Amino acid sequence: MxxxxxxxxxxxxxxxxxxxxxxxxxxxxxxxxxxxxxxxxxxxxxxxxxxxxxxxxxxxxxxxxxxxxxxxxxxxxxxxxxxxxxxxxxxxxxxAGRAGRAPRRWRTTTVPDPAATTPPDLISRDFTTNASDINTRWCGDITYIPTGEGWLYLATVLDLASRRVVGWATADHLHTDLPDQALRNALHQRRPQPGVIFHSDRGCQYTSQQYAHTAHQAG
Structure with missing residues (x-):
């Protein structure tokens, strides 16, 4: 005292x-x-x-x-x-209210399906930006966000010309429904003409029949 x-x-x-x-x-x-x-x-x-x-x-x-x-x-x-x-x-x-924090463990979001057919790379790894090419080349990916209730998974669709997110969806799972919904949201927001090229990694969600069906329906 x-x-x-x-x-x-x-x-x-x-x-x-x-x-x-x-x-x-x-x-x-x-x-x-x-x-x-x-x-x-x-x-x-x-x-x-x-x-x-x-x-x-x-x-x-x-x-x-x-x-x-x-x-x-x-x-x-x-x-x-x-x-x-x-x-x-x-x-x-x-x-001082400071403490060390261990880096969060890496989580795999997309795993290739060895039995799936690999689509060709239609953009030939060309990720350059050209404002006149809006709604011609889209790409997608899945990432994860730690929350107090567990992992939240985020699927996005990016327009390569504008670098803008044109569609996204979140879920507590990595099923194909997640990126499928992100693509549907992008189609609803942008309403592009048929012929858009969608590029992604070779994860099983993107090479699935469900995802291919959604893409073919939209042209």
Missing amino acids: NVYPFIEAENARGHGTVTRACQLLGISRTAYYNHRTRTATGGSTRQRTDTALTEKIIAAHDRSRGTYGAPRIRAELAAQGHRHSRKRIARLMQQ
């Missing part, structure tokens, strides 16, 4: 002397006046060092995008010539 503010308050009210207050609380006058000196000069040397070190820790933590814990931050600071114990760095990180 910090009794020094009580002594200062009592002294300010004129209810007694510093000597009497120190006697009642069982501390020495020297300790009290040392505390006042440290407060007036911005804290003890240790406190000032901790403040400066915390700033370096926060900077290193930010550079790691919040992934570094105490061991890796300690190693980075040591490489800069600042050698401190791991326990001290861990303590300061905790006081």
Whole structure:
């Protein structure tokens, strides 16, 4: 318990002397006046060092995008010539509300079907941008988003000419219905003329009969 503010308050009210207050609380006058000196000069040397070190820790933590814990931050600071114990760095990180975070595990979203027929690459890996080619070349992919209730999967359709997302869909599964719905949404939004080339990876969702049927229906 910090009794020094009580002594200062009592002294300010004129209810007694510093000597009497120190006697009642069982501390020495020297300790009290040392505390006042440290407060007036911005804290003890240790406190000032901790403040400066915390700033370096926060900077290193930010550079790691919040992934570094105490061991890796300690190693980075040591490489800069600042050698401190791991326990001290861990303590300061905790006081600053910082903690390491393990990178999220990679999740595979599209897996090739070895039995599926691979369609030809009709755009010949040409992903250049040309504003006059809107609604002529689309591409699609599936990604994932971590949420508090599990993984949310997102399928998108991108117009290569404008780099705009023209259709998308979300679901808690990776069934073909997900990218199929994204393509249907793109068709509904853009209503392109027949002849649009759709490009994707060779994931089983995109090489499925269901997806091919939707694409053929739309021309």
